[in-house]
Amino acid sequence: MLLAIGAVADVRLARIFSDHAVLQQRKPVPVWGTAEPGEKVTVEFRGQKVSTVTGDDGEWRVTLKPMPAGGPFQMTVRGNNTIVLDDVLVGEVWICSGQSNMEWPVALSNNAEQEIAQANYPQIRLFMVPKAVSDRPLKDLNGGAWQTCTPETVRNFSAVGYFFARELHRTLKVPVGMIQSAWGGTPAESWTSKPTLMANPSLRYLLENWRRAEANYPQALENYQKQLAEWEKAAAQARAEGKPEPKKPDPPQNPRTNPWKPSGLFNAMIAPVVPYAIQGAIWYQGESNAGRAYEYRTLFPAMIQDWREAWAQGDFPFLFVQLANFMAVKPEPSESAWAELREAQTMTLALPKTGMAVAIDIGDANDIHPRNKQDVGKRLALNALAIAYGKKVVYSGPIYERMKREGNTIRLYFKHVDGGLTTPNGEPLKGFAIAGEDRRFVWAEARIEGNTVVVSSPQVSEPVAVRYAWADNPVCNLYNRAGLPASPFRTDDWPGVTQGRR
Structure with missing residues (x-):
């Protein structure tokens, strides 16, 4: 980056603009920075030349018209001084x-x-x-x-x-x-x-809790200083008696930083x-x-x-x-x-x-x-x-869509089954659990039928809900033929362990 020094307040670019930058293709590209209020600023790039006058707040901004990909190019920004960015790509x-x-x-x-x-x-x-x-x-x-x-x-x-x-x-x-x-x-x-x-x-409390923590920080710091003084005495005494030192108190973290x-x-x-x-x-x-x-x-x-x-x-x-x-x-x-x-x-x-x-x-x-x-x-x-780019590619594994109860089984339907449902090396399905009205889940037998999965268990004669890969670290193996794994899901909306937690 070249800077030609000016006599008055220099024109500056925001830090996100530097040598070796990439600018987004095919979208308007804002370019902005600071300069002397009232200072004229001109940005030149790829044949475009856009000027503006710096506002009273010392800020300026121009917008380059959409451009195709390419480069490297130079960007020149002129005000009371000149900035040249090299090796800019689009x-x-x-x-x-x-x-x-x-x-x-x-x-x-x-x-x-x-x-x-x-x-x-x-x-x-x-x-x-x-x-x-x-x-x-x-x-x-x-x-x-x-x-x-x-x-x-x-x-x-x-x-x-x-x-x-x-x-x-x-x-x-x-x-x-x-x-x-x-x-x-x-x-x-x-x-x-x-x-x-x-x-x-439902989210405002996060800010309110933090405000309280900031208000309480000086007192927490004062308490820590007292604890530290007490610890220093106790540690000196322990050393004198040849005993291990007690644990040193941790300082409170400053909520502001x-x-x-x-x-x-x-x-x-x-x-x-x-x-x-x-x-x-x-x-x-x-x-x-x-x-x-x-x-x-x-x-x-x-x-x-x-x-x-x-x-x-x-x-x-x-x-x-x-x-x-x-x-x-x-x-x-x-x-x-x-x-x-x-x-x-x-x-x-x-x-x-x-x-x-x-x-x-x-x-x-x-x-x-x-x-x-x-x-x-x-x-x-x-x-x-x-x-983002509209390419015809399979981009998602199977996503649960709906269920249908069929006697003592539940049939599951999916989006993104592209090419069909499968398991690695044709192994049996794992990771499915089933429950009746008592909401007690047991491991289930599951099989692929076309683009659906049929789930059952001899322990549950009247099933109402199925869960798949519902664990911290589930053992599960449902994929589509593009090799992308199914997302974990549940068919029920029964209260979970984090409901109402703040």
């Missing part, structure tokens, strides 16, 4: 966001060294949004720059983001830019704007990227909300609509990963918060232009961070090809 731009499974780097994924060594893609570009928390929406990021995808730059980048970008780039043969904005262990309310949380009566702060990450890590033109977003999150899965039925769609309103690009594609299998396998059918969170994710497909990558077969019982991020990226890319 192609497909996606946000990749969520918690640790989206943040999880290529370096810690399956086959990492080989994947890294082969990651020379001059037309894939990567931008990592710096981690930050804020009370109010920030105008700009505090760092970050676009980088060309190389073994050096891909190593610490989101594995899901990279493998998704690689699939799109290979298929669409255009530049792809990925903007990573993720933070491990964070809940969806941190990524949702304050007005959206305030507008929803805690990434769990509702709206805190939206304010600092999403708002400053808006309105950068994008094709869509991919999202891997939910583990931190599993204890409040029923609430997620409201929170998650609210967050998606929140982002769509912020960008003002209409219903851009929003594609997400359903929680993978994790934790110990249970011997009998039982309740599960993670199953309820997966159900909340599936329900969110009711929103337009949403897609879900099921990962119920590629998790790890002992690790909340499964290393197979390649298949996650591929399955998200299939959703993108179908939903």
